[in-house]
Amino acid sequence: MKVGIIGGTGVYDPQWLTDSHELSVDTPYGTVAVTEGTMAGGGEPVLFMNRHGLGHAVPPHRVNYRANLWAMAARGVKRVVATAAVGSLNLAMGPGSMVLVDQFLDFTKSRPTTFFDGGETGVVHSDMTEPYCRASREATLDVGKAVGVRLVNRGVYVTTEGPRFETPAEIRAFRLLGGDVVGMTGVPEVVLARELGLCYTSIALVTNFAAGISPDLLTHEEVLEAMADNVAQLRTLLGAAIPALQVPFECACPPPPATLSRIAPR
Template sequence: MMKIAVIGGTGVYDSSWLASSQELRVETPYGPVEIIQGQVNQKGDAVYFLNRHGTHHQIPPHLVNYRANIWALKHVGVERIMATAAVGSLNVAMPPGSVVLCDQFLDFTKSRVSTFFEGGPQGVVHTDMTEPYCPHIRKVIYQQAVTRGYPTINGGCYVATEGPRFETPAEIRAFRLLGGDVVGMTSVPEVILARELGLCYSTLALVTNYAAGISPHHLTHQEVLDLMAQNMTYLKQLIVTSIPLLQSERDCYCHNSADTPLGGS
């Protein structure tokens, strides 16, 4: 049985869609992590839900304990991760309300530890990131979206910034020149750490607004929350209907590119 995790980002805090849920506290080398374990069907397929920003959105993006979170999911046996994220759009073809299944990223974070490999007995490790986001998970989610008529785009470049401030119009212009499609503050280092541990990882980036300089007005966190709330039903349906289809054996490269299986269960 394939264990799957959902990482809830901004606006995705509710785990009531999980049946027979229970809270788990996982001790990791990087600190404790609270996870909800439950199931979404009568087969009893295990699903784990983790609030990236805490239950009350009290943890800003630059202070999320990314290493502890990913280590904990690996420790409980998770093999595939679907992560949600609220993003701004740099691409007019990706309007507010659409979901972008990212396939590449540009990293503009500054102060985060983005690796489990820090020398020592493991030596120097370089992890392949040719396909940072799992193509198999993206394919499954996209097929579900098409079947249900959800506005979903399979492929897009996620620009990761440090936060917690929003970006300047000048930064957005630069990101567009570099090929960025959406901008957010959390996919890096999550996607890197997941790959280091051989986990399949996919980001469901819900576009909540156009980025600074493209949006006709100043940006606010409230507009992000409002649009997330408006689209929460179909975002959850997309996740729930995709989970049973991710129980098959993995035929992607994600787990093969892990150099050292740290924190395995």
Template sequence: MEKAIIGGTGVYDVADKVVQKKVETKYGTVEVDVVTVEGEDIVFLARHGKEHGVPPHLVNYRANIMALKQLGVKYIYATAAVGSLNENYPPGSVVILKDFIDFTKSRPLTFFEGEDGIVRHVDMSDPYCVNLRGKFIEAAKKEGLTVKGEAVYVCTEGPRFETASEIKAYKMLGADVVGMTNVPEIVLAKELGMCYAAVGIITNWATGLIAASSGPVSLREITSAIEINKEKVIRTFIRVFTEETLDQEHCNCANSVIEL
């Protein structure tokens, strides 16, 4: 099983078969669904748990990514619900992430704890797999999904939303969208030599930006934006996984770790 999708609950009406699995890792137990589509096994992992009961700052990111590695996964697509800091990316838009800024505070961020006496670093010059990003954009055209553009993602600790002053600062730093889950997920995948690409589904304007007069972010606003695009995004992921030949020769994802 070389291919996986991380995000919310999978869209199972595209699958011929669904099998639930529990994977034991040194960081904890992870539940996944393995779906078979056109003879291709694809792993679905619900980032916040099957019942969406784990807040972003408590997600066991290391267990999740290690479980995928133990299953043999090499290629990961992920979804991320995000707020927009970019006037060109209104709610309801879909963007492909190209870089990130990390403002998390208390999460385990790495597998590399020096337990074996070796110091390791990981290259972040191109964190999101260029190969998977390009293939998603091409497949999205075939699926009828509009990708508004590329975006720099700023990750905050959560679970609270950001203040207007924080959003202003992030915007000055070059961020386009804001969320609470992509770090350390992207970093951990890179450490294990996996190709990882993420798609942002924009649910709302970030605090204090443009639509401040419309009031605070509502649950209805978030869920409606996600539902509009989730199925097309997942179907685009599956289109790449079932129609494209994937390799790690057209990216540096498998060779990003530097040992000192």
């Protein structure tokens, strides 16, 4: 099984890959830059993608999510692990926590969210009962226990449009709706992965408590500083999780619909 990594805020450099090389992947939605290499000791190639581009130049509402996920599938990726910096709405998930997300709430507004725009791909309503791959999440959780990286199993990811941070009133509303963490990139990424038949796992890295919970104002620089503290733990986790996810195992993630599989890169 070929694994792809999508690095979010603070996760820019795939130093854990060996024999790596840069690639440009053409898709119907644009060209995507990726890094391909292997883990120490060999094994299947691993694809790394910087979600926000070089120098964090692309804001969350302008990320070309369709091109990114299509490029993953075009290079033969079957399982995707995505990292994301988030704020916490849940006092039990404080700064430094790593949350394996299992559900989401979508409050985005202006992003293309599907490959199914009619025409050749038709009109398809994808099932989202389990938007994240349960088998991959459980495998990652087991690996975390083995290497001493504490992971929170399950959490609801609230996706906002950005690039602004949320108001305290919004955070109160999200908490009432059952949200645990809040970020700006979880959707449509998980939806597009499902449409392409990719097994998608999200590791949400908590950098702060959200507005109104924390007494302090939040800046992007502070998010980056908090992420830097998490990177060593994340590298340990990915170093063990990627080989585990490369081993074939059964999961309940559905294949892409027939209307898309005729043109999608498989």
